Amino acid sequence: MRKDGPLWVLGTMSGTSLDGVDAAMIRTDGITISGFGPSAFRPYSPSEQQTLRAALGRWPGDAGVAAAAEVVENAHAELLSRFTGAEVLGFHGQTLAHDPAGRGTHQCGNGAFLAQALGLPTVWDFRTSDVTLGGQGAPLVPFYHFALARHVGAVEPLAFLNLGGVGNLTWIDPVASGPEVPGALMALDTGPANAPLNDLMQYRLGLAHDAGGALAATGTVDESFVAQVLTDPWFSHLPPKSLDRNDFHSLLGPIDALPDADAAATLTALAAASVAAAQLHFPAPVTRILVTGGGRHNHTLMAELRRRIPVQIDPVESVGLDGDMLEAQAFAYLAVRVLRKMATSGPDTTGAPTLVGGGQISRPDL
Numbered sequence: 001m002r003k004d005g006p007l008w009v010l011g012t013m014s015g016t017s018l019d020g021v022d023a024a025m026i027r028t029d030g031i032t033i034s035g036f037g038p039s040a041f042r043p044y045s046p047s048e049q050q051t052l053r054a055a056l057g058r059w060p061g062d063a064g065v066a067a068a069a070e071v072v073e074n075a076h077a078e079l080l081s082r083f084t085g086a087e088v089l090g091f092h093g094q095t096l097a098h099d100p101a102g103r104g105t106h107q108c109g110n111g112a113f114l115a116q117a118l119g120l121p122t123v124w125d126f127r128t129s130d131v132t133l134g135g136q137g138a139p140l141v142p143f144y145h146f147a148l149a150r151h152v153g154a155v156e157p158l159a160f161l162n163l164g165g166v167g168n169l170t171w172i173d174p175v176a177s178g179p180e181v182p183g184a185l186m187a188l189d190t191g192p193a194n195a196p197l198n199d200l201m202q203y204r205l206g207l208a209h210d211a212g213g214a215l216a217a218t219g220t221v222d223e224s225f226v227a228q229v230l231t232d233p234w235f236s237h238l239p240p241k242s243l244d245r246n247d248f249h250s251l252l253g254p255i256d257a258l259p260d261a262d263a264a265a266t267l268t269a270l271a272a273a274s275v276a277a278a279q280l281h282f283p284a285p286v287t288r289i290l291v292t293g294g295g296r297h298n299h300t301l302m303a304e305l306r307r308r309i310p311v312q313i314d315p316v317e318s319v320g321l322d323g324d325m326l327e328a329q330a331f332a333y334l335a336v337r338v339l340r341k342m343a344t345s346g347p348d349t350t351g352a353p354t355l356v357g358g359g360q361i362s363r364p365d366l
Contacts, residue, residue: 003340006034010086010120011332012076014094014109016165016245017194017294018052019208020044021075024325025086030336031178033151039325042079044071055096057246059106068096072109077117089114090335091124092327098138098244104128105137112362123335125360130345135352138242142170142187142349143337144330146179152319158288159279160316161305162327163295165195165245167275170349171282180343180355186283187349188239191274194295195245196252197267210264213300219265225254226270230277239281240351271295272304279309288312292323334359 006029013022021044025037044052048071055068072094080089091114093107111124127137145160154174162168167190176184194209201207201215210216229251234241255263279286289311295301296315305313316323334344338359346355 005029007087007336008037008085009088009090009332009335010080010083011090011328011330011335012080013092013327013331014072014076015327016095017198017209018044018049019294021079022325022328023079023083024322024328024332025083026329026332028147028333028336030333030340030342031147033147033333036322036329037085038083039322039328040079040082041324042075044075048075052094055108057097057244059097059103065096065108068094069108069110073113076109076114080114080118086120088332088335088339089118089120089122090331090333091122092126092331093124095245098242100131100136100242105131111360115362115364119364121339121364122362123338123359124362126331126334126338126344126358129358130350130352130356133352133354133356135345135350135356136240136242137350139168139170139187139189139349140334140345141168141327141330142185143179143344144326144333145170146172146174146185147333148321148326149174152321157284157286158290159282159286161190161275161289161291163193163271163291163293163301164327165193165198166243167191167193167271167278167295169275169278171286180346182348183283185348186239186281188241188278188281189243190278191235191243191271192248192267193271193274193293196248197264197271200255200263200267204260204263209294210268210298213268213298215261216264216268216298216300219259219261219263221269222254222258222262222266223269225266226273229270230273235274235277240349242350265300268298268301269304271301272308275305276308286311288314290314290316290319290321292316292321292326294324296323
């Protein structure tokens with residue numbers, strides 16, 4: 001494998017929404033993006049989702065974790081075996097628990113297994129080093145967001161918003177010389193996004209999500225509930241800061257009393273209001289927010305964002321990017337940075353006291 005110049009890298013993401021595994025190839029030297037390759041999605045089956053849900057909040061050695069890891073490893077191996085031409089694999093794993101102030105962070109799935117199964121050098125366990133050094137371990141995609149801002153030719157501050165199980169924002173100054181430079185980035189989790197809404201749809205209606213925001217569009221928002229959640233001290237904490245998918249679960253009790261449509265509308269509005277509150281932390285105003293992640297397909301959520309935030313808000317497809325695969329691409333990008341001993345996070349993105357180059361490297365026995 002070359003020590004400099006661009007590589008074709010295969011990256012993966014299995015997010016907190018538990019819908020399945022994304023995989024995407026990019027060509028990169030760890031600084032710039034010189035090409036985008038094929039991508040694919042492998043959904044988790046209902047039984048696989050059940051196994052993963054049963055292990056949420058659990059740590060290595062706990063009951064159910066080994067079964068969850070087996071699901072994650074086999075699903076990834078099945079999907080990734082369809083790709084050809086990759087020189088490196090960046091494997092995120094499945095987050096089961098995230099407690100940076102306490103027990104750490106836990107992404108199940110063994111990168112060494114995939115290195116052997118696929119015959120590729122595999123970079124994995126991206127978050128542990130950052131947490132060990134005092135960072136939040138999340139979000140990790142901002143360094144890739146910086147590369148994308150440069151790739152699309154941005155010259156003024158802008159933000160990327162990822163709407164997964166949890167929402168996160170990256171503020172970017174694209175004229176900075178690099179993502180590791182102080183002031184180039186500011187990142188934070190915004191609050192609950194798709195996770196509580198997906199859980200509501202699953203438990204009440206047996207559906208994976210509110211497709212297109214159709215149910216929420218017919219409901220009435222309980223604005224007093226939204227306002228009450230936003231009084232939680234976490235929203236006032238200065239960034240960087242991060243969340244586990246279930247961190248606000250204890251605050252959602254009043255939702256139980258609402259009809260289905262009103263509950264969906266209220267959780268959708270809460271996701272948007274959390275983003276509106278978070279952008280008040282930006283170092284300087286932005287004129288545009290580019291939205292990635294599954295939440296951008298929710299038309300009601302996108303309308304709520306535009307109603308609450310007075311800037312241009314567009315899906316990343318508006319600048320030629322793939323919002324379904326952006327996080328998988330990000331872990332391909334970060335894999336090259338790990339291999340080449342470049343930073344993957346730092347004080348302005350995760351709150352680590354210094355720049356961090358996190359990740360384990362497993363190589364196949366050829």
